[in-house]
Amino acid sequence: MARHILVIDQGTTSTRGIVFDAAVAPVASAQQEFTQIYPRPGWVEHDPEEIWTTVLTTAHQALTNAGLNATNIAALGITNQRETVLVWDRRTGRAIHNAIVWQDRRTSDLCERLEKAGHGNLIAARTGLLLDPYFSATKIAWLLDTIDGARAAAKAGHLAFGTVDSFLLWRLTEGTVHATDATNASRTLLFDIHRGEWDEDLLALFNIPRAMLPEVRDTAGNFGTTAQFGAPIPIQGIAGDQQAALIGQACFRPGMVKSTYGTGCFALLNTGQQAIASSHRLVTTIAYQFAGQRTYALEGSIFVAGAAVQGLRDGIGLIANAAETGALAAQADPFQDVYMVPAFVGLGAPHWDSEARALLTGMTRGTTRKELARAVLESVGYQTRDLLDAMQADLGTAWSEARTVIRVDGGMSASDWTMQFLADILAAPVDRPAYLETTARGAAYLAGMAAGLYPDPETFAADWTGDQRFEPTMPAAERDRKYRGWQDAVARTLLRP
Numbered sequence: 001m002a003r004h005i006l007v008i009d010q011g012t013t014s015t016r017g018i019v020f021d022a023a024v025a026p027v028a029s030a031q032q033e034f035t036q037i038y039p040r041p042g043w044v045e046h047d048p049e050e051i052w053t054t055v056l057t058t059a060h061q062a063l064t065n066a067g068l069n070a071t072n073i074a075a076l077g078i079t080n081q082r083e084t085v086l087v088w089d090r091r092t093g094r095a096i097h098n099a100i101v102w103q104d105r106r107t108s109d110l111c112e113r114l115e116k117a118g119h120g121n122l123i124a125a126r127t128g129l130l131l132d133p134y135f136s137a138t139k140i141a142w143l144l145d146t147i148d149g150a151r152a153a154a155k156a157g158h159l160a161f162g163t164v165d166s167f168l169l170w171r172l173t174e175g176t177v178h179a180t181d182a183t184n185a186s187r188t189l190l191f192d193i194h195r196g197e198w199d200e201d202l203l204a205l206f207n208i209p210r211a212m213l214p215e216v217r218d219t220a221g222n223f224g225t226t227a228q229f230g231a232p233i234p235i236q237g238i239a240g241d242q243q244a245a246l247i248g249q250a251c252f253r254p255g256m257v258k259s260t261y262g263t264g265c266f267a268l269l270n271t272g273q274q275a276i277a278s279s280h281r282l283v284t285t286i287a288y289q290f291a292g293q294r295t296y297a298l299e300g301s302i303f304v305a306g307a308a309v310q311g312l313r314d315g316i317g318l319i320a321n322a323a324e325t326g327a328l329a330a331q332a333d334p335f336q337d338v339y340m341v342p343a344f345v346g347l348g349a350p351h352w353d354s355e356a357r358a359l360l361t362g363m364t365r366g367t368t369r370k371e372l373a374r375a376v377l378e379s380v381g382y383q384t385r386d387l388l389d390a391m392q393a394d395l396g397t398a399w400s401e402a403r404t405v406i407r408v409d410g411g412m413s414a415s416d417w418t419m420q421f422l423a424d425i426l427a428a429p430v431d432r433p434a435y436l437e438t439t440a441r442g443a444a445y446l447a448g449m450a451a452g453l454y455p456d457p458e459t460f461a462a463d464w465t466g467d468q469r470f471e472p473t474m475p476a477a478e479r480d481r482k483y484r485g486w487q488d489a490v491a492r493t494l495l496r497p
Contacts, residue, residue, distance in 0.1 A: 002074040005448045006063065006233065008055055009440040010080045010164050011241065012101065012263050015054035017062035018437075019073075020444040024454060024463075026435065028068075030061035037098060042105040042345065045098035048086055051164070052171055056228065063229065070231035076172075077237035077447030078223075079244040079439050080164040082187045085139040087212070088167065089153070090160050093175055096147050099164070100139040103303065103345050107138035108354045114138075119205060126192045126199050128275060128284030130352055134301070136163065137189035137206045144208070154209045161212040163187070165238050169223055172235060177224035179215040182289035183243040191216070193275060193286055196294060219243070219288040220450040237446025241439045242266040243287055246297065247446060248438030249407045250461035257391075257405075259384055260439070261412035264348070265302035267387045269395075270295065280390035281350040288446075290457075298394060300349040300387030304342040306412045308376045318369045326417035329374035337482070338362040339382075339489035340375040350390045351494065359493040362485070377418045381425040382486040388426060405429045405469075409438040416470075424474035425483065434467045 004027070009016040013036065018029040032054040037045040063069060083102035088095040100106070111131045114120070120131045129135055140161055144151045153159050162170065166180045185191040185198075190208065192199040198213055217223065223235040239247065242260060246268045249258040254272035259265060268287065275284050275296040287297035309325055339361050341347075346354040360375070388406075406428055413419060413432055423430040435441055448454035 002072055003453065004066070004068060004072050005075055005077060005444045005451070005453065006059060006073045006229075007077045007079065007440045007443045007447070008059055008168065009443065010051065010055060010078070010168060012081045012103070015051065015058050016440065017055075017058035017060070018440045018444070019062050019066040019068060020441070020448070022453060024441060024445055024448065024460070026437070026440070028062050028066035030058040030065060032058050040106075044101040044103045046084070046101055048088070048095040048099050048167065051099065052168070055168060059229065070229040070233050073229070073233050074453045075236040075447040075451035076226060076233045077443035078165050078168060078235065079239055079241050079443035080168070080184070082163060082184060082240035082242065083134055083136050084164050085136050085143070085161070086164065086167045087140065087143050087150070087159055087161050088170070090158055090175070093171065095167075096150055096159065097143055100143070102134055104139065105133045105345060105354050107133040107142050110138045110141065114205070123189060123202065124277070126194070126202060127189055128186070128193050128277070129189055130281065130283060131189075132352055133354060134348070135187060135189045137202070137208065140208050140212075141206045154212055157211045159212055160214070161208070162214055163240075165240075166214045169235065169238070172226035172228055173224040174227075179217050179223055181217055181219045181238040182286045182294060183219055183240040184238070185216045186286040187240060193284065193294070193296070196289075218290060218292065220290060220446040222450075234451065235447075236450035237443055237448075239288065239443060239446055242268055242299065243285075243297070244442035244446070245409055245439045246270065246287055246442065248440070248442030249409060249433065250457070250464040251407065252457045252461050256407070257388070258407045258409065258438075261305050261380060261408065261410035263305070263307045265305035265380060265384060267300045267384060267391070268297040269391050270297055272296070276394060278390070278394050280393045281352055282387070282390050282394060283349070298391055300390060302383045302387070303345050303348045305380045305383070306410070307344070308340065308342040308379060309412070318372060325373040325377055326415045328370045329377050329417050332370040332374040333366065336362065336364060336367060336371050337485050338367055338371045338375045339486055340372070340379045341489050341493040342376070342379050343493055347493070349387055351490070353494055356493050359489060361489050361492060377415065378421055378425075380412065380418060381422045382483065384422060385425050385483065405431050407431045407433065409433060409436050411436065419470045420473075423470040423472045425479060427472050427476070427479060429472070430470040431466045432468050432470070434465045
């Protein structure tokens, strides 16, 4: 009897294949980075064929590393970088252009024009999102308007659009399934999250033919079968990476919060069956959809978290590896208030300023790389507080349970120093799970639950185990002083002639 789950975790900078056992524990994995393409400042692309190659390579390698084959796999789950856009020709299966990545800012002018024309309120009401290049629709419009013959081919029904999950699903099923799940659909600016349908008014606004779009299905359920690994494997779970992390952290109860620290940082708060419209520039999104029932979340998106540490290493050359930063920060001069606002690709929630750029402030002649390392790590905590303060303002009296504890995951959460500062600046306990890569675990759970291998959500949640809890220890006066300094630094970042 097949007792394992295979997960494809297709991220922004790398792809991983992971095999999970019947206890939702990882037993083997493989990872491969792929090329980041920067055609112009602010533009970010990926090669679709390179993504596909890394998916096949890492999935096969994970099976080999586990000593298993396809006959041992009960189901396959997919989790993916969200909002990234691919358009491909149904006749050939080939993309008409590189994937345009969620970080890409090339459609800033289009978003600004649409906002000035008064379309922002309609978009927010239907989709829960803001008009920003981060989301998918303006990227699709750019491709149709820029690639020769694309619009005519789309109108003729020859082109298909998908976020990365849809593209992989098409390839895995050899073109027999063009679908996505509700979490990914909710990130496109085209999906009415209240009715659970593609919105004809928004399709008309962005001039995108309905025939391009995938079918929207439950997060856990039937997505077809793949024969790419030597024997048929049913594909039974798909979720965007941040929603998969929410599931992997077992945040099924309304009021629970998870915050993932990878390239960026994404905090999601489960709001149950109520889609709460944010008054503080957060977004409302679908957390997951089981048996046609949608669960919603408030989300705050930080564009740069771990990427700022990568900048210290690769761009400025101040460190040799990311692990150095915590030790350097611990040695920094406590009397120097140095702040880094990492707006390298603009600022996300709650500011949503695509033109903002990074700022380093508070330096003196005594500033060393220790203070710079601390400033970068602290920026993650400050930005997270910005998000949680906005959530608190949106929820009002319902916030008390939400801020009881924050569950963290992602590579950066391995830093004890960073997580302790996070607890201090939030004035809330921070729980780190035993398994940090909860995104893949969430995708495994979705597929395994649909396959009957894993239990119901309540039972799964009861088995969640923590590695360490970080309790706040910083005095309130110091916390307030440091956060005021951060707010001043952000205000300076947002000021432009």
